[in-house]
Amino acid sequence: MKKAFLLILLFITLHSPALSDILPDSLMQKMESIHDSSKALMINNFVQSNYRSLPEMCMKAIKRSIEISESLNQEAALAHSYSLAGVLYKNKGDYSNALEFQHKSLKINSKLNEKRALASNYNDIGIIYKTLQEYDKALESYLLANSLATELELKKGIVMTLNNIGTIYEAKGAKENAIDYYNRAYKKAIEFEILDAQAIVLNNLGDIYATSGNSIIARDYFKETLRIDKKTGDRIGSALSLINIAGTMVGLREWDSANFYYAEAELIAKEMKANQLLFNINNGRAVMYEERKDFQNAYYNFKNAAIFQDSLFNENKQKQLAEVEARFEAENKDQQIQLLKQEKFIKEIEIQQHKAERLALISLLVLGTIIIIFLYKRYRNKQLQQFNLRLLKQKEGHLRAVVEAQEEERKRIAKDLHDGIGQNLSGVRLGLAALIENIQVDNNSRLKISELTNVVDHTIQEVRTLSHQMMPRILQEDGLVPAISDMLEKSFRYSSISYEFEHFGISNRFKENVEIGLYRISQELINNIIKHSGANKVSVQLIKNGKMLILLVEDNGKGFEMSKLKSKGIGLMNISSRVETIHGEFNMEPSPESGTLATIRIPIDDGK
Missing domain, CATH: 3.30.565.10 (Histidine kinase-like ATPase, C-terminal domain)
Incomplete structure (x- = not known):
């Protein structure tokens, strides 16, 4: 268990660490020009950008932001600080403090009626309860987040909360409910044309079928995810989808196909120098070779996976400091520009207000014109769709009629061959047999009649075979x-x-x-x-x-x-x-x- 951070520490200011003791010296120099009222906002932006890469530094910084927000009575900034603290404690594994800070943020946002922030609070609380395996509470929070997202018409929020609800039902073992919510999320993602959300939901559907052992359906979902990733140009997503498809091929024991998809994923991973993907590929191949009892190749791929895993730590550490400084410098410049523009903005706002009144009437006329054009185009498109639908149905009907006519003609020909030509040839065969028995002929003539009988027998067999090919009796x-x-x-x-x-x-x-x-x-x-x-x-x-x-x-x-x-x-x-x-x-x-x-x-x- 992680050691809980006591709430009372948030209110001790006499011995609170200075910002110079929290942030790097190079970043503190840029903070000196910022007014006290803006420091909490800047710290929160810094934490939001770096909470994954620099968790310890961000934890100290957010405590200081909370102190500043409380001392200046900045409720909105305080609610944001509490929410970020909740995220940091959740990532640290201290779920008790994570819930406490999220509920503090929730209380302030409810008071301020900040519905967008409330939706974020409920979603984060749902994530914590899901991690704690308290699925009923998690489901309640996700449903509230979904309700707010729907009310505010937050399109991506609607899709992702429906997806999160599906994950809860999946965790509870309610597979049908999980699939239902995933499908609802996918339908909304299509309606809102959010391709990356479509890929996420399809991937979850693939995972649930793969976990259930239905590798064929899982493979089809992962292939559709791959199609979307390629369409959006998501190279990382494409590689992950290829890895998932390869995993289903391993489950189906289709080793060559699994190797093919792993190879495709490896090309992308090497091109992008993505060591995390290369680790996943080598680890997957190792499992595959172990399944095939090819322990030499299994050991080789496990060894490669370990090499790539070790390289990830050093690679990420070098990038983090450079990214932090670049982001903070950009934020600082934006803040300075904003402060300089503030006075000018106040002066210009009166001028803009007068312009707005004059433009309102023009805008109304333009808007009306646009609406009329839109409705007209919509009507034309609807008419075109109906025409295309009728054309498609007509084409299908024509094609069906041609095929049905072919089959009917086959049946007729098969019947004529069997009942007509076949019967006639059988009569000829019987007549030839009777001719041999009843007429006195020399041996040479008898031999010729016998050969003719064999020809008739062969012809009867060919007619029967052709009749069956035209319309097999066994099929009927x-x-x-x-x-x-x-x-x-x-x-x-x-x-x-x-x-x-x-x-x-x-x-x-x-x-x-x-x-x-x-x-x-x-x-x-x-x-x-x-x-x-x-x-x-x-x-x-x-x-x-x-x-x-x-x-x-x-x-x-x-x-x-x-x-x-x-x-x-x-x-x-x-x-x-x-x-x-x-x-x-x-x-x-x-x-x-x-x-x-x-x-x-x-x-x-x-x-x-």
């Missing part, structure tokens, strides 16, 4: 899983390609358009593998996960080049068209086996 009668299994067996029967087919969570039939669509898609993917991939191993998985049906087709062939993918293959265009008609998603990427991994996700309703 037994469903998707038996149909795909039958198609794979027939496709690879006479090839050197080995295959495995797995299905999970599938107990019911699906809608006809979904079954036909997925069957045709898998058929087209298998044909592409046989013709173009050069693979000798194929893996097919069909998974039902909640309201999503997922088809994974993976091979170990020669893969593809993304730059050439769009210019090749009617087959891929057919796959994309079929996926669109059943409102799904289609993605192709390099597989961990160095071949190709095709992923098709189809939404299904009510478990069907």
